[in-house]
Amino acid sequence: MxxxxxxxxxxxxxxxxxxxxxxxxxxxxxxxxxxxHQSSRExxxxxxxxxxxxxxxxxxxxxxxxxxxxxxxxxxxxxxxxxTSTGVMVGLRSPQIEIHEMGSALEVVLITGLDCQFMFNEIIRVLHEERAEVVNAGFSVVDDAVFHSIHSKVAESASGYGAPKISERLKQFVYGANSC
CATH class of the missing domain: 4.10.280 (MYOD Basic-Helix-Loop-Helix Domain, subunit B)
Structure with a gap:
């Protein structure tokens, strides 16, 4: 026990x-x-x-x-x-692209809404894939629109279709993308 x-x-x-x-x-x-904590040592x-x-x-x-x-x-x-059924939406707008070819220079103006800013990155990616050297790029915001401006130098391809090919590919990307 x-x-x-x-x-x-x-x-x-x-x-x-x-x-x-x-x-x-x-x-x-x-x-x-x-x-x-504060930087006090007490x-x-x-x-x-x-x-x-x-x-x-x-x-x-x-x-x-x-x-x-x-x-x-x-x-x-x-x-x-x-x-909104009127088509006028705050911050949402259909992207637009303008491409100006000047010899070996290519100017791309991309206009998007505040919701489609990823398109700028994709445009840069396409330009790099097509071996275009981006010389200058910038953007401005006005109300609910973002204006992207990209200046690049296009390397001439063996077939001579450098700038036209890039233009077509960029337009296809922007207008082929149904939604942002």
Missing amino acids: EINNPSSSRTDRKTIEKNRRNHMKTLYSKLNSLVP VVSLPDQLDEAANYIKKLQMNLEKMKEKKNRLMRLEKMSAS
């Missing part, structure tokens, strides 16, 4: 409590490491650390709510624009 020793039981409780305190200290330390008490963490979490929650509201506003604006 086993006899319970009161001092053994007390030692077990002390050990359990010590482990619990160490575990809590580790958790407080982890929480404190996740909160951005030691902050544990209650102040917890207040700081709670305030930081509340600030993050408020920022998250603001971002959700902004996303919802933008989604509503996009839905309203997409459902």
